[in-house]
Amino acid sequence: MLCVVPQVYGTGGLILPNPHHAAHFTSSQTGFQIPLSVSVGTELSLVSVASPASGVLFTYDATLHTFVPSTTQSYGPILTERAESIGKHRIFVGATYQFFSFSSLDGIDLHHLPVVFSHASFPVPQCPSDGAQCDPSKPGYPAFEEEYITTQDVIDLKAHQITLTGTFGLTQRIDISVDVPILDVGLGITSAAHIVRGSEQQPVPSTDPLYSTTVNGYYHFFNLGDPAGSLDEVVSNSERVTGVGDVVVRVKGTALNYERARVALGLDIRTPTGDEKNFLGSGAIGVKPFIAASYAGRISPHVNLGYQYNGDSVLAGNLGTASLGKLPNQFFYSGGVDIAVARRLTLAADLLGDRLSSSARLRQSSFVDIDGVPQPGVQQTTLFQGPVNMVNISGGAKINLLRNLLLTGNVTFKANDAGLRAKVIPLGAISYSF
Numbered sequence: 001m002l003c004v005v006p007q008v009y010g011t012g013g014l015i016l017p018n019p020h021h022a023a024h025f026t027s028s029q030t031g032f033q034i035p036l037s038v039s040v041g042t043e044l045s046l047v048s049v050a051s052p053a054s055g056v057l058f059t060y061d062a063t064l065h066t067f068v069p070s071t072t073q074s075y076g077p078i079l080t081e082r083a084e085s086i087g088k089h090r091i092f093v094g095a096t097y098q099f100f101s102f103s104s105l106d107g108i109d110l111h112h113l114p115v116v117f118s119h120a121s122f123p124v125p126q127c128p129s130d131g132a133q134c135d136p137s138k139p140g141y142p143a144f145e146e147e148y149i150t151t152q153d154v155i156d157l158k159a160h161q162i163t164l165t166g167t168f169g170l171t172q173r174i175d176i177s178v179d180v181p182i183l184d185v186g187l188g189i190t191s192a193a194h195i196v197r198g199s200e201q202q203p204v205p206s207t208d209p210l211y212s213t214t215v216n217g218y219y220h221f222f223n224l225g226d227p228a229g230s231l232d233e234v235v236s237n238s239e240r241v242t243g244v245g246d247v248v249v250r251v252k253g254t255a256l257n258y259e260r261a262r263v264a265l266g267l268d269i270r271t272p273t274g275d276e277k278n279f280l281g282s283g284a285i286g287v288k289p290f291i292a293a294s295y296a297g298r299i300s301p302h303v304n305l306g307y308q309y310n311g312d313s314v315l316a317g318n319l320g321t322a323s324l325g326k327l328p329n330q331f332f333y334s335g336g337v338d339i340a341v342a343r344r345l346t347l348a349a350d351l352l353g354d355r356l357s358s359s360a361r362l363r364q365s366s367f368v369d370i371d372g373v374p375q376p377g378v379q380q381t382t383l384f385q386g387p388v389n390m391v392n393i394s395g396g397a398k399i400n401l402l403r404n405l406l407l408t409g410n411v412t413f414k415a416n417d418a419g420l421r422a423k424v425i426p427l428g429a430i431s432y433s434f
Helices: 033-046
Strands: 025-027 058-061 066-069 091-105 113-119 124-126 135-140 148-169 174-196 232-244 248-257 261-270 286-295 299-310 312-318 323-326 330-342 345-368 374-402 405-414 420-422 424-433
Touching (some): 033 091, 033 312, 113 345
Antiparallel strands (some): 058 066, 345 374, 405 424
8 A cells, every 4th residue: 555656657657658768757746655654654653542441430339348330420531541440350341433534634635736747857068059069068958858747636545443442450540451453444546647848849950869759849748649739647546455453552550549639640552563554554663651630520621641652664764665764753632521411421522632753744835847947836745844733622422321331422623734634533432341
């Protein structure tokens, strides 16, 4: 799947059919593969699932001398952690479904991504119009090098993710969780290319090797049978894969335990079990220590802070050489409230933020031709390095269907444009505690 975008014009790249003249066009097509790949790897390391220990809590009943489900607290947040553990020797199992339809990358619409193929420059000595000896002290550019190819690219990137979760209470204050994601990822690209011509036919001697390699006076075209008129071409490429993603192991322990206010410390370890070359995993180990604070009650505010250290991955490296690069580290923060509005119903809302260290990013700019002249109305994407601050808002509900069986629904909305983003991310989950 890593090759879908850079090989949209074939394994050899953009090759035009002129048998006498090779296409010397370079583009940002492979350039925007870098931030796309890094963003996919980052997104896979950031994906939030229903909190593994957020559900029915068990409290000790002195009369019954046993732990019973709490009736005075909410069912907890959805995408963030609360400080309470699930209880000694208690078990939580759940399954979460999420759908991602990515629509933008650094604010650029993935369905309208402009890419320009500019001609490589090969300065040659300028020749007088009478065909006399060329003057090597006055290099210039053949007119055909002023030509370039504009493309409008449509990228379709979607992912379905089912995450299986299990949590076990080691003690009254410590629990351990495992998340196993299963992904179905589809990536497609359609590229519509157009050749923008300069001065094709040159008034120079036919013996000049620079100008004797045309077909009917034209150098660049898509159809050998119609060199004058074949200026447009539409190509596409796609791939779809299904498999296990990066398994995450979590340990969380309540460090401070007051009557209602609690603080917990936790550690997530993401293992690179997913196939990163097929966008099923990040391709790098991740270590995320975090802190969670919450207030227990029918109205329960909560705050999470943490920092994730990421290793090296081919998604952040060089695809051509298969070398690895560093996935950006991430500082994450969240805050919200969950409210027990009824005995069997809890509503939850959160602000979710992630700030990435310096990462490959895209921006849109005007195209400048080989002579340094800006071309009006011609846009291209260019690569730069910079931090990424992503902010989302989520809201949802938990419904107690039967005993300790919970049904969860949630929707996450993007609040800014940085990074690889989906406008809306729906979530559905079912869980049981015993």
